[in-house]
Amino acid sequence: MKDGEILLDVNTEEYSLNGTAIGITFIDISADDDFYNKPIRTELCDAKARYQKYVRRNGLPLYDLAKLHVDDNLSYGDFYKSLISMELCGYSELNIAVGSNYKDIFYLSIPSVDYMWCDFVIREMKEVRYKCLRYCQKLSFDEILKMGIKDRECVQNYEGLDLVLSFYSKGDGIAYVVSLNEAYFNKGSRFDGFNFYTFNNDADLWRFIENVRLRVERQTEKKSEMKQDTVLSLLVDSVNVSNKITLVFEKDVLMKDIAPVIKKLNTYGYRLAFSIVDSN
Structure with a gap:
């Protein structure tokens, strides 16, 4: 050492x-x-x-x-x-x-971030969806506001992809859940909540992740063609990191079950972040 x-x-x-x-x-x-x-x-x-x-x-x-x-x-x-x-x-x-x-x-x-008010609101907004990873297909903008997120203006202007991956036991197998903001791919669309996609095997999961990566690449190419102020572009890219994925699990999941997911995402070049499902 x-x-x-x-x-x-x-x-x-x-x-x-x-x-x-x-x-x-x-x-x-x-x-x-x-x-x-x-x-x-x-x-x-x-x-x-x-x-x-x-x-x-x-x-x-x-x-x-x-x-x-x-x-x-x-x-x-x-x-x-x-x-x-x-x-x-x-x-x-x-x-x-x-x-x-x-x-x-x-x-x-782990990035060093000086949080402004909207950053705190958005962070809280992201975390409320962890409570319905097993049950939701869509967590709408209005539902997010009803869950205690009060600042409508901060939330409705959110533009990040905000990719989340989790899994949980389902019968004798595992169900994988991916959540993201579909409005990221639709130019001019306002944030309307998060979508959830559930897969009963890892082959379907990785096909979906690969498709998301391809969509991100196309979206990135479109954005690079737009003429923007250089400083503004850097600020946007620093906040809305499209190659970042947050792994969210319940506390009792063993690391040996998570390790293969981490390894696969690592080969894709994703920047990883971690969060935990609040049992309360």
Whole structure:
């Protein structure tokens, strides 16, 4: 490992930082949702502070890439809490590996964003749809407003594709759900909610994802032909990232079941983000 490099390793029994065990997974991660006062966050933040002090004192370049390795039998909930703990300590670039195959590493970049009011509203709007991933074919604009999103102007002007992927157990198999904003593909259309598409096998799922990618490529070509102010174009592209996909799962799903999905999306070049289904 390089000087200052951080490796957080989380298995079902304990978690370690750079090879030194620092806590019990169930006590410090599984059983408590308090991210702010847990030993895992304290250790991560202290390690980052020590490294930054060392860099400043010696006039060295800052190496800010951290590593997260999780056991493939770890729950998604524990993975998500570990990831959030790293984010809260300022780790924004991560190499993540699941299970014993360290070759299947995926890179995660957590953007630094200064949220304006509409950004908070849109973030809340995105999260309300997680509650109906199993049941919806469409979550309309009016239904979103009825779910407590009060700022109509912020919501109706939303233009992002906002691709979401999830899955859940269904009988003896798995049902995959993809949600997106179809208005993204229709020039001049106002946001009218999110569509949901359910697939009972992964072959149909990946055919649909491939079709979305092709539609995005065509849409991107159309937008590139439009004459726009350069600064405005950069701002739009930075907010509406069409090659980003958010993975959303319930906390008890095992990482070994999620890992193949991550691997496939990684080969497509998607930028990944993670969120969790609120059980409340």
